[in-house]
Amino acid sequence: YYCEITRSVIEQAVLTSEQYQVAISVNVSIEDILNEETVSFIHYVLSEHKKAQLIFEITETESTEDFTKVQAFARDVRRLGGQIAIDDFGVGYSNFSRLISLRPDYLKIDGSIVQNVLHDPTSASILNGLISICKELHIPIVAEFVENKEVNSYLCDQQIEYLQGYYIGKPSPEVNRVLN
Template sequence: MIDDDGSIVTPFYFLEAAKRTRQYAMLTRTMIEQSLVMLGNRSISISLNFTVEDIRNHETVRFFKDKLSEYNAAGRVVVELIESEGIENYEEVSRFIAEIKELGCRVAIDDFGTGYSNFTHLMHLNADYLKIDGSIIKRINDDRNSELVTRTLVDFARRLGMETVAEYVHSQAVQDKVVALGVDYSQGFFLGKPEPELPES
């Protein structure tokens, strides 16, 4: 969202209000369609965040699948599941993952390492990527525990056939460390800030 003064309003400021006023599902569907419109025919991939609430909303899931087909976009979409929100109904979430992967989407477990992260999620959910939370990564170059946790997650994910993504990479020192630890991908302001337009490739 863009404020009157042109500044970007992040979801932090309006998601809870949308849920309280029962506008959340409509907002999710708008986000899905606008993202796919912006993706267009570009030869890049985009990520869309899904909560357990989104997955439980059958109309939202049906809308998502229809739009993937309409825009021929499934092979260029990564669905990020927010691990910190508590994935409890494995059957329901696993079915959603299987269905969208059959369409061609890839799946990431987002923000792993926040709160009481559950390794059982990684074993039950057939995800492609594990995104290591920024609260761990941002201190990795000067905190031994953060380094050990990251090393463990990289090894565990690799054994499950998942690739890893380091969030909140904000300096060359952090980037060098995650590369040394074998993390597959990085994201963060050191590599680039969010832009209003998508690149062509």
């Protein structure tokens, strides 16, 4: 049922994006990208819903040996009006060669780095290095796991473009209430 769930989530994201005129991010895995039916569905949805603003957050990009399919997916999604983000960068399989070759529209820094940035010099160094690289490549950063005012202030001082976490806003099923 995994592929059906993915397609359902994408469909709901498209409809919500159009209704509220907001960008919505949807996680896609390598399994999704390698599934021809799912990719065809994504192409169809993007071509039929031009006003939808979808960002596809790709996870675990190195776990596939055929990275050309990931690159083709990103190229086609952009051609159809979507955007690409690399999710959870800094853990798992993420690496700089994938960052350079994929050239995402956004880079999401993993929460394990963000949450420790004030107390762990290594996390701060990694974050500052990523900020420098992303500024050079003109890739906006999304910092995950912003849980308190202190981390929020630090990230704002570092000029991180987008922040995500409980300090910013808790998840809510009531999209209308959150948007208004």
